[in-house]
Amino acid sequence: MTDTPRRHFASDNYAGICPEAWAAMAQANADHAPGYGDDPWTARAADLVRQVFETDCDVYFVFNGTSANSLALASLGQSYHSILCHEVAHVEVDECGAPEFFSNGMKVLTVPGAHGKVTPAAVEHAVRRRTDIHYPKPRAVSLTQATEVGTVYDPDELKAIWATARSLGLRIHMDGARFANAVAGLGVTPKEITWQAGVDVLSFGGTKNGLAVGEAVVFFDRALSREFDYRCKQAGQLASKMRFLAAPWVGMLQDGAWLRNARHANEMAALLDGLLRALPGVKVLQPRQANSVFAELPKPVVEALHAKGWRFYDFIAWGGCRLMCAWDTTEADVRAFTGDVRELMARPAGR
Numbered sequence: 001m002t003d004t005p006r007r008h009f010a011s012d013n014y015a016g017i018c019p020e021a022w023a024a025m026a027q028a029n030a031d032h033a034p035g036y037g038d039d040p041w042t043a044r045a046a047d048l049v050r051q052v053f054e055t056d057c058d059v060y061f062v063f064n065g066t067s068a069n070s071l072a073l074a075s076l077g078q079s080y081h082s083i084l085c086h087e088v089a090h091v092e093v094d095e096c097g098a099p100e101f102f103s104n105g106m107k108v109l110t111v112p113g114a115h116g117k118v119t120p121a122a123v124e125h126a127v128r129r130r131t132d133i134h135y136p137k138p139r140a141v142s143l144t145q146a147t148e149v150g151t152v153y154d155p156d157e158l159k160a161i162w163a164t165a166r167s168l169g170l171r172i173h174m175d176g177a178r179f180a181n182a183v184a185g186l187g188v189t190p191k192e193i194t195w196q197a198g199v200d201v202l203s204f205g206g207t208k209n210g211l212a213v214g215e216a217v218v219f220f221d222r223a224l225s226r227e228f229d230y231r232c233k234q235a236g237q238l239a240s241k242m243r244f245l246a247a248p249w250v251g252m253l254q255d256g257a258w259l260r261n262a263r264h265a266n267e268m269a270a271l272l273d274g275l276l277r278a279l280p281g282v283k284v285l286q287p288r289q290a291n292s293v294f295a296e297l298p299k300p301v302v303e304a305l306h307a308k309g310w311r312f313y314d315f316i317a318w319g320g321c322r323l324m325c326a327w328d329t330t331e332a333d334v335r336a337f338t339g340d341v342r343e344l345m346a347r348p349a350g351r
């Protein structure tokens with residue numbers, strides 16, 4: 001090991017807490033406040049979420065994305081229903097069956113699609129291929145925005161899925177673990193890719209955007225949030241000192257840090273994308289639309305990068321290395337990494 005770099009490209013959850021979230025946490029620590037969300041910080045954070053989305057939505061703060069997704073999905077139907085999602089969706093491959101568990105048996109059904117995206121045709125096919133009583137009745141579509149492979153759905157793509165979903169009686173959930181990166185990448189307002197495009201409930205990611213911990217579940221169809229507080233409590237997701245989950249959201253949302261963070265992470269990924277594409281022998285696998293780059297590198301180069309101390313994931317199933325930028329990734333980090341890639345690519349094999 002030489003020169004272990006301080007910042008990595010493994011995940012945006014490797015990054016620390018952004019200054020705005022940290023400062024709000026310190027402010028919330030100044031005094032006593034009621035527990036379980038009955039405090040001014042939680043009220044303010046929920047109001048800020050409503051401001052960001054420009055609508056009167058219901059907002060709940062939970063600890064992580066798995067619970068946000070699982071509990072949101074559970075609120076969309078009954079145990080005999082199914083949820084459609086992309087075959088690489090986090091709810092399918094990275095949640096250890098939590099959506100099925102918290103919904104008491106709703107089945108997650110997967111559909112294929114280029115660039116990690118669900119299409120209207122795939123949704124239609126999954127619903128229409130079986131309509132008998134022996135099949136778990138499709139009830140919702142879950143879309144990841146930005147997707148697991150760093151692409152985004154634009155408002156027209158979302159509206160097309162919505163039209164199909166509506167015609168088939170399906171609700172729409174959005175896994176927005178990287179929602180901020182999608183908003184920044186698309187240059188849209190949050191409402192254009194949520195309730196104005198048919199999204200009923202959003203898992204709004206905070207952790208990867210610069211919080212220590214915490215995601216918000218945002219119900220645009222407020223009828224769906226009925227007794228959601230009980231769902232959270234039962235699932236162990238009702239924070240006793242809720243203000244420490246909520247205050248960092250206030251810090252992030254009140255002056256736009258959430259979007260600055262996302263924009264910066266996206267810009268660093270764009271720089272990384274450009275520098276990697278310029279290297280002969282490196283194949284970039286997905287269009288860069290948010291804060292990640294997927295690149296195919298020769299195996300000895302991957303090994304040598306790891307040996308130099310660079311941390312990143314090898315996504316064997318989808319091909320290539322996943323390189324993720326965060327709110328604190330610097331241009332120097334990106335140049336140091338791509339410099340090492342360039343040097344290793346130029347080296348004859350085995351030396």
Ligand SMILES: *Cc1c(COP(=O)(O)O)cnc(C)c1O
Nearest residue numbers: 064065066067090144148175177
């Ligand atoms: C990180 C992530 C989540 C949240 O995961 P937790 O580890 O449960 O917080 C959800 N969806 C996607 C697409 C993610 O990348």
